[in-house]
Amino acid sequence: MLSAFAADDEAGDAAERWTVGRMISINLGSTRTVGLVYGVGKPDHAWRPGELNPIEVEVELVGEVQDSAAPGGKPVFDRGITRYPHVGAHAHRIRARDLEAVYDLAGRRGITIGHLSQDEQIAANIAIEDTLSRHFAVVGTTGVGKSTAVSLLMRKAIAACPDLRILILDPHNEFAASLPQHAVRIDSSTLDLPFWMFRLEEFAEVLFRGRETIPEEIDLLRDLIPLAKQMYRSGSAGSYTRRGADTLTADTPVPYRIADLLKQIDERIGLLDGKAERPVLRSLRVRIEQAAADPRYRFMFNSHLIEDTIHQTIGNIFRVPHDGRPVTCFEMAGLPSEVVNAVCSVLARLAFDLALWSEGRLKLLVMCEEAHRYMPADSRLGFAPTREALARIAKEGRKYGCFLGIVTQRPGELDPTILSQCSTVFAMRLANEQDKAIIRSAISDSSASTLSFLSSMGQREAIAFGEGVATTMRLKFEKLDKSLLPGQNKGNNPTADASGREVDLAAIVNRLRNGSAQQTLSPETSLVFADPADAASQPGDPDYRRPSSLLRRPVTEEAEQRYGLKPTTFGMRPHNG
Numbered sequence: 001m002l003s004a005f006a007a008d009d010e011a012g013d014a015a016e017r018w019t020v021g022r023m024i025s026i027n028l029g030s031t032r033t034v035g036l037v038y039g040v041g042k043p044d045h046a047w048r049p050g051e052l053n054p055i056e057v058e059v060e061l062v063g064e065v066q067d068s069a070a071p072g073g074k075p076v077f078d079r080g081i082t083r084y085p086h087v088g089a090h091a092h093r094i095r096a097r098d099l100e101a102v103y104d105l106a107g108r109r110g111i112t113i114g115h116l117s118q119d120e121q122i123a124a125n126i127a128i129e130d131t132l133s134r135h136f137a138v139v140g141t142t143g144v145g146k147s148t149a150v151s152l153l154m155r156k157a158i159a160a161c162p163d164l165r166i167l168i169l170d171p172h173n174e175f176a177a178s179l180p181q182h183a184v185r186i187d188s189s190t191l192d193l194p195f196w197m198f199r200l201e202e203f204a205e206v207l208f209r210g211r212e213t214i215p216e217e218i219d220l221l222r223d224l225i226p227l228a229k230q231m232y233r234s235g236s237a238g239s240y241t242r243r244g245a246d247t248l249t250a251d252t253p254v255p256y257r258i259a260d261l262l263k264q265i266d267e268r269i270g271l272l273d274g275k276a277e278r279p280v281l282r283s284l285r286v287r288i289e290q291a292a293a294d295p296r297y298r299f300m301f302n303s304h305l306i307e308d309t310i311h312q313t314i315g316n317i318f319r320v321p322h323d324g325r326p327v328t329c330f331e332m333a334g335l336p337s338e339v340v341n342a343v344c345s346v347l348a349r350l351a352f353d354l355a356l357w358s359e360g361r362l363k364l365l366v367m368c369e370e371a372h373r374y375m376p377a378d379s380r381l382g383f384a385p386t387r388e389a390l391a392r393i394a395k396e397g398r399k400y401g402c403f404l405g406i407v408t409q410r411p412g413e414l415d416p417t418i419l420s421q422c423s424t425v426f427a428m429r430l431a432n433e434q435d436k437a438i439i440r441s442a443i444s445d446s447s448a449s450t451l452s453f454l455s456s457m458g459q460r461e462a463i464a465f466g467e468g469v470a471t472t473m474r475l476k477f478e479k480l481d482k483s484l485l486p487g488q489n490k491g492n493n494p495t496a497d498a499s500g501r502e503v504d505l506a507a508i509v510n511r512l513r514n515g516s517a518q519q520t521l522s523p524e525t526s527l528v529f530a531d532p533a534d535a536a537s538q539p540g541d542p543d544y545r546r547p548s549s550l551l552r553r554p555v556t557e558e559a560e561q562r563y564g565l566k567p568t569t570f571g572m573r574p575h576n577g
Contacts, residue, residue, distance in 0.1 A: 004018055105127050130467045344383075348366060
């Protein structure tokens with residue numbers, strides 16, 4: 001508690017007034033104790049105009065600044081306090097030199113992301129390696145500038161770490177426009193993720209469309225998928241799974257044909273001793289046929305010629321090589337809601353495995369926008385494999401170069417285990433008391449009172465705390481050019497001039513009927529999954545074909561049946577006569 005005097009608003013310099021949120025210094029000679037003002041009051045609640053009025057100032061001590069032993073050296077800040085202020089010690093507004101020492105990164109490589117809210121002349125720096133490697137979170141309510149802050153952080157991270165790859169799980173299709181020189185985009189029309197790359201749980205999520213699975217059908221898939229994979233590998237319809245080191249499982253990322261899987265089901269149905277399981281087999285067959293024929297799942301089932309394309313798929317999604325565009329924006333708005341969880345699970349799992357098996361040579365950042373969708377606090381909600389894949393990155397990823405970035409407007413609905421793994425937090429304006437309580441519980445140093453300002457912060461303002469900053473810091477992010485703001489190409493400004501732009505209802509209806517949001521992409525932002533490929537024909541389009549030596553051969557009736565080109569036969573020979 002400090003005792004001070006205050007005059008009328010017209011008297012004195014406004015910068016020298018006692019105000020909430022200002023950092024002050026208590027002079028102890030060569031040592032100065034640093035405090036943060038979090039309350040100002042007057043004991044008698046009476047104000048006398050034209051006079052010096054005694055006031056009480058509540059201060060939270062955050063550390064101390066010591067002069068350097070070397071002549072002309074910079075002051076050094078320490079979060080600990082060795083000498084506490086005595087009664088009668090003089091307190092005043094902190095000097096700029098001491099304020100710089102408070103937020104100095106002590107030799108760690110830093111990047112500038114804005115300026116201090118208290119002093120616009122002092123840059124706000126974060127330690128980029130610690131921020132990335134120990135994971136970070138950006139939280140704040142809608143409209144405070146979270147997406148803009150994330151876009152700025154990614155730009156700075158790419159400039160500081162040129163070998164960094166970034167995968168953005170983008171549910172609102174807004175980040176590709178904010179990173180035009182660095183990003184490629186994957187959406188419902190350009191995604192090429194074959195069904196055989198899905199694990200059993202992920203494949204079942206697609207087949208059952210997000211509903212509860214039937215254990216008997218899952219057990220059948222666990223037995224039949226390895227047989228279909230062995231049939232593809234051996235090229236013989238009569239082969240069976242071998243036992244040993246090369247045994248295939250339902251989770252092994254090896255290609256197989258839907259035609260072979262359905263053939264195995266038909267053979268099981270025809271067995272005399274399998275009458276009891278025939279209804280389950282028929283139900284499973286119908287489920288697979290419906291998924292394979294659904295136009296919304298073309299990114300999984302549209303490849304007519306099943307080939308081992310795992311190298312091309314992973315290389316294009318995770319930008320290996322990145323060719324000057326290290327960011328992949330996975331736009332989920334056009335994907336069916338029941339398949340989004342499974343696809344996110346596949347991508348998160350692949351990201352960790354790539355970093356693991358590259359032995360640290362590949363650095364990957366997975367950015368999760370609206371993270372509470374995939375990792376809800378209630379374990380009964382969400383998709384368990386997605387939660388497990390992202391939790392694995394949060395817990396073990398830093399050892400192998402796989403990092404996690406969390407963006408959410410509801411930290412109270414996010415799994416607390418995931419949030420606790422984020423060592424750096426950028427807290428923007430929050431109004432919900434539950435959300436503010438979660439952030440208060442995450443702060444570890446003595447500046448907890450700073451978070452009392454969470455509900456009154458301005459646009460682009462944030463309170464940063466954790467390993468990526470020297471001490472808790474209230475900052476304002478740099479202002480981006482309007483053309484680089486996320487979502488600017490979506491026409492989300494209700495006051496914008498719409499003259500000359502008529503609503504094309506026919507095109508909208510056509511997209512609804514086709515089951516995907518087809519877009520005409522420019523060569524700079526589209527992601528081409530094969531080379532060469534026609535820009536007008538992308539994976540997912542009915543007429544898309546990937547260049548292959550097999551396509552140069554004449555397609556015979558036997559080849560059509562073998563590769564499942566005829567959905568009515570599914571690889572089985574028709575009966576003669």
